[in-house]
Amino acid sequence: MKAKAAYLNAFFKPFEIKTVTVPxxxxxxxxxRVRASGLCGTDIHIQEGKIGSVKLPYIxxxxxxxxxxxxxxxxxxxxxGDHVSxxxxxxxxxxxxxxxxxPNLCKNLVRIGFERDxxxxxxxxxxxxxxxxxxxxxPFEYAAIIPDAIACTYHSIMQGQVKExxxxxxxxxxxxxxHAIQIAKIFGAEVFATSRKKVKLDLxxxxxxxxxxxxxxxxxxxxxxxxxxxxxxxxxxxxIGIASSVQQSLDICRPGGKVIIVGYESPEFSANYQxxxxxxxxxxxxxxxxxxxxxxxxxxxxxxxxxxxxxxxxPLEQINEAIAQLKQGNSLGRSVIVM
Numbered sequence: 045m046k047a048k049a050a051y052l053n054a055f056f057k058p059f060e061i062k063t064v065t066v067p068x069x070x071x072x073x074x075x076x077r078v079r080a081s082g083l084c085g086t087d088i089h090i091q092e093g094k095i096g097s098v099k100l101p102y103i104x105x106x107x108x109x110x111x112x113x114x115x116x117x118x119x120x121x122x123x124x125g126d127h128v129s130x131x132x133x134x135x136x137x138x139x140x141x142x143x144x145x146x147p148n149l150c151k152n153l154v155r156i157g158f159e160r161d162x163x164x165x166x167x168x169x170x171x172x173x174x175x176x177x178x179x180x181x182x183p184f185e186y187a188a189i190i191p192d193a194i195a196c197t198y199h200s201i202m203q204g205q206v207k208e209x210x211x212x213x214x215x216x217x218x219x220x221x222x223h224a225i226q227i228a229k230i231f232g233a234e235v236f237a238t239s240r241k242k243v244k245l246d247l248x249x250x251x252x253x254x255x256x257x258x259x260x261x262x263x264x265x266x267x268x269x270x271x272x273x274x275x276x277x278x279x280x281x282x283x284i285g286i287a288s289s290v291q292q293s294l295d296i297c298r299p300g301g302k303v304i305i306v307g308y309e310s311p312e313f314s315a316n317y318q319x320x321x322x323x324x325x326x327x328x329x330x331x332x333x334x335x336x337x338x339x340x341x342x343x344x345x346x347x348x349x350x351x352x353x354x355x356x357x358x359p360l361e362q363i364n365e366a367i368a369q370l371k372q373g374n375s376l377g378r379s380v381i382v383m
Contacts, residue, residue, distance in 0.1 A: 082107025
């Protein structure tokens with residue numbers, strides 16, 4: 045059987061649509077008929093050669109949803125016809141990180157859409173352990189963005205230990221930020237959202253933010269100080285990830301508060317170390333999510349407590365146009381390739 049796939053053959057070059065032979069699943073593998081595949085800023089980093097573990101040529105895409113088409117003989121957790129979402133990380137389950145409940149930091153980690161072919165194709169072969177059933181009432185484009193845009197955001201909220209009454213700032217709302225607002229509200233936080241675009245600020249309020257601050261017009265530090273009577277925010281999520289954004293996050297973080305690094309546009313950042321030291325502020329990185337968090341997020345989406353935000357969908361043949369729109373900053377949130 046033949047199918048279409050979007051290949052990255054060279055860095056800084058467009059994806060090429062090719063016809064490939066659909067593989068057969070091994071004993072513990074599942075063949076997914078991909079129905080939707082999310083696009084992420086990381087896809088741009090991959091295309092530009094910024095992810096060192098990626099080896100070309102290969103098929104990117106790490107946000108996958110579809111129908112189970114065929115299963116290996118040892119697979120018990122899903123059956124043909126099930127609607128599923130696919131967790132990104134393939135962990136070894138034996139290293140100290142896996143054994144201590146942090147498989148997202150697995151020493152031998154292999155990721156779908158990074159070190160292994162991903163979801164920008166019509167059929168994808170994945171380990172059965174990474175496949176999670178979702179409701180057949182859930183749109184595939186919603187299920188596709190669960191593994192990254194939602195689960196990774198949920199993981200960042202967990203890393204920030206957000207609790208009821210916390211003041212939380214989402215620095216730079218978009219594909220991740222609109223979900224961060226919803227999740228922070230589930231945990232009982234007061235949410236500050238920032239953007240330079242009015243349309244994103246309006247969406248932030250729609251998704252539950254208490255305050256939406258236009259950083260193109262207002263001084264963020266002064267505005268947060270005014271709104272909090274100088275107490276500032278308990279947790280700040282830096283979704284921007286440029287050289288100056290960590291310091292901006294520290295500026296609006298209260299003594300003893302946390303800055304969670306989510307975005308990673310620049311390879312380095314600059315910050316005042318005395319600001320961190322004297323006021324016991326924490327800078328915490330996040331990577332991926334755990335299987336348990338994936339389970340919890342699916343339940344939250346199925347119950348309607350999280351509403352996935354999909355800005356636009358594209359057919360596979362228009363993947364390069366979709367990537368171009370993402371690069372140009374024209375996408376307000378997650379774009380999804382639909383098969």
